[in-house]
Amino acid sequence: MNTTKKLTEAALLSSLFIVITIIAVGTGFGYAIYLDFIVPIFFCIICLKCDLKYTVLSGITSLLIISLVLGNLGTAIWASQSVLLGIICGYLINKSPTIMDDLVYGSMLGVVIMVFIDIYASALIGYSFMKEFQGYSKLIYFNGYADSIYYLMIALFPFGMVFCIYFLSLIMAHKLHILTSNSLKKLLVFKNFRFLNQFLCCSKKVFYMCVFYLTIFEIINILNIKTELVYLKTIFISIGYLCMYFVIRDSCMSLQNFIITKFRKVAYARISFLIVVISLFLMFKITVIGLIIINAFLNKKMNIRLAQINIVNKQINILIEK
Template identity: 50%
Template sequence: MNSSIRKLTEAAILTSVFIVITLFALSTGIGYGIYLDFGVPIVFALIYFRCDFKYTLLSGISSIAIIMLVLGNFITAILISQSFLLGIICGYLLCLNSGIFDDLFLGSIGGVIFMVLIDIYARNLIGYSFMEEFQGYIDFFKNPPTYLLTYLPFIKHINFEILYYSFIAIFPFGMVFSIYFISLMFGKKLRLLKENEKRKYFMMRSIRNLGSFMTMCNKNFYLAIGYILIFNLLGLLNIKLSVVYIKTIGTCIEYLCYYFVIRDCYMTIGNYINIKYKKKYLSIIYMIASLVLLFKMFLITSTVFVITAIIMDKKIQLRLRQNNVVESHTDKLIETYKI
């Protein structure tokens, strides 16, 4: 059978199964919550493993249209479309020849964009918005009850604008992170993983031992730094983003870039200290000092981190060496288990 016809047939069958399961779940009331947030995107990530992008996209659009027509519920269709987009993002990233943290970086940015844009429609249609929910939490902590201030006096020193955007950025990051790894596990159980997905499955298995060696590639690392510089330059030039949703997306992406850049730099410098001095107490001192300095002098400390990590990488190619350690270990696992 022609490959395209086979994929189209499989996508049609899987779409039918998904529609039946979803209609049953939604009509009985058990489909909301965990199923929509995690079940739907994982299903589409698995379909992506089997049928590739074109037929997965067709499957998602067909499913959303049929479910909307059968239930007559436009709101449910929007919620499913959000989950479908997250699933197709994770499926696409898992099929790439890239590292885990490159995927999480790009997936989190895509998740922020899709979830914030879809939040516009959800707020207008059903009156619920996860952004407004987080704003409610922030308003509560801005004017906390007296008893809360007694036990948590540091609340009055918190920058609530930073906390608000951090909540919004963490939400899609957590969703993408969960869907990414759960899809890998189900894909392995169902024998749907191809070469790139298998490599990432074994990387995932090794993340406890080799997580400190897993960093973004140079391209994404410098892309994140470039975004931070440009976004801060706009602030210095007093160029403000007047549209609330564009400002929200831009700020959340900035925070994600900060997280991945600082994590990469922290791990790279920490690995160098461990390799050169082999003293556990130095690693502990480095960790504590880094946390304190990041809280006290965030911009200065993060700048020093970035400059130090770049110099080290240029001189001894530490990022490449770390990547080689992960690749070598992954190759051994693939050879050992041969899945």
């Protein structure tokens, strides 16, 4: 009975999506905020309400019907990017790991999806966000770091999209009263982000996964291994930048929390952060390696990462009880 209900709900929501999309695209409004934000949030809500398998089925059938009715394959391909991002966010919200784990996985998958979709979208509709970012990077002259800025933009774009879709979907799902207890906790974390930010971190598994990726990334650079496949290179480097961000962020947060716990002085933590920032500018790679080693030591001796996660869970449980 429950399966039939979810299938019916997915079918009804798919029908609603098809009608709205045809109207939006037909009137010219579908190429603005609608395809970029409303569509992924819509499918994220479907995933939260109707489970993953019915959402995937809904997405496939909806995109097929839209492409046949409009006769515009480019629109369907562009919409497929939003549908996939929405499904990914919905799946991650329903899972038990921390918000930071969700953002890591979502951002990485987002890079892969958006780069490959860009290949087909640029050929059919003539727009490519990669080419646009390449133009921006050339305008920003910063000691010859145009390529680095280009890859950084590509890394940040999916990260920003996933973050917005994830957060807005949680708010919308809360309004519709379809959040589970686990996803409700994630919403409360966002609402109390200002106070919990310093304790938010990736799980140990995800942190060391990022460290492993960066190790492979650095070995390939040292060996000067290159590929002629531009899109594969773009994905590889952009994910490397994402891993770099999450590793540096988590390591800095853990170090500051340790200093505050050890010395009971917030000023010491701020001074240490300033030293890390200056060191990153002066000797980036050595500083990153040092942060990873310090973080590994803190995890081994104090299990500081688990302690931070427990602090967040404790505070959220207190808010739920209120």
